Amino acid sequence: MALEISFYPYKLPLIAAWPGMIRNPMRFREGWVVKAKEHNCSGIGDCAPFQAFGTESKREAHRFLLQCAGNTWPDSAALLGKLEKQRSEYPASCFALETALLDLESRKADLPLRKMLNSKSSDNARVNALSGSICDENTLSSIESGFNVIKLKVGKQAVEEELACLKALCRKLPPQHLLRLDANGAWSLDEARYFLAASQGLPIESLEEPLRETGLAAFADLQNQTDITLALDESLKNLDLNEVLTNPTIRRLVLKPGVQGGLCCTLALAESAAAAGKESVITTLVDSAIGVQATCQLAAATDPLSPGLAHGLATSDWLSKDIAKPPEIRAGYVFLSDTPGLGIHETF
Known part of the structure; x- marks a missing residue:
């Protein structure tokens, strides 16, 4: 048939x-x-x-x-x-x-899908929380759920205003907790330099897509000026991946299988990045539970490449309703079942 x-x-x-x-x-x-x-x-x-x-x-x-x-x-x-x-x-x-x-x-x-992707896949993966924007009032609420890497959006307000919010937030942040920031390409090179210089010494795990300019040279130059790990995400679509992988300054990629075109090619890219000494964070596209489950399976398959790295998988709570049960996320980890396939039990 x-x-x-x-x-x-x-x-x-x-x-x-x-x-x-x-x-x-x-x-x-x-x-x-x-x-x-x-x-x-x-x-x-x-x-x-x-x-x-x-x-x-x-x-x-x-x-x-x-x-x-x-x-x-x-x-x-x-x-x-x-x-x-x-x-x-x-x-x-x-x-x-x-x-x-x-x-x-x-x-x-x-077989669980992750085991088909990689026989050495983990059965869980560390996850960052997504708590909105840096100046929102409820930015620390996810800590109560056990997350210790908190992702926040920056670049929505004036740089000085966001720096004030960042410093105030860091004073309240418990020990062993880190902030993962995402500017979504909001800043000029000068604004990004200023923000990073003012953020030195704060508990910042990384900063994604700081620059409005999408060229690799400017991004690499900015990374050379800061100890904070910078990450490429949406700008990857406009860059030569071979140049990205061979540039020793680049530390981290953010990979969305829905943008890369599938689980297998994203896994292959993560493997190439690991071979070049770079980390790969796997993230969803704010998908339904089906897409989130698939991306979690991929994150578990890539976990041996960067053990313990937090991935961007906790987006299901942003949906007021879903088409299936999302994966279990507890104490900052996603736990995957041994059910064959994706692990979705609903019938479609």
Whole structure:
């Protein structure tokens, strides 16, 4: 029997506007549950385009999903071959389709998906909390849930104002707790230099995407001026990955499988980064529980490359409702079951 592809839309409200988007506030996550069926076994994936982070548009994703669902595929390998050629153009769609196929194949093999990706995968992964913006009043609430790496957005207000909020927050921060900051490309080079110089000695774990300018030379120059680890995230789509990997100054990459185009290629990139002495943080795209589960499986597969590194997986609480049960996150870790496939028990 041939492989069948189908997909179904969803629209999930957020509990508040997503903090990383100022000009066009996002209040819903929309996408499709993608299903791959073969005989009496099936697998699922999540297609949730996020164009601001470098995926295709929703219209483009829908067109590609329609094309894949309308074709006849003899098996998973045939469709995977097509996806390999389309990842750069339709990354969110390819992530969803590949996840569905890997879920299907790992169920058939009676393995958790992470073990199919890497036989040495961990069964849990450390997770950072996502607590909104640096000047929000509830920034420390996630500490009560056991997180000791707290991610906060910066670059939304004047640099001086945010520095005052940062220093006030650090005075309240318990020992052994660190802040992971994300500017989403908000600052000029001079603003970023000023912020980093004023932040020296504070418990900052890293700073993601500080620069409005996307060139690698400016980013590397900035990293040379600070002890704080800087990380490349959305700007990776505009950079030559070989230049990134061979630049000794670059310390950390933030990898979203929905932007890279799938679990397998993201794992391969994380392995290449580790071989070059760089860390890789795995993060979601504020997906549904299906996408989050898939990204958690990937984070567990990459955990041996950077043991104990906190990943950006705790985004399910930003949805006021979901299409399935999200993974269990407790005391700053995500715990994955031994259930074959993704670990999603709901039927679609």
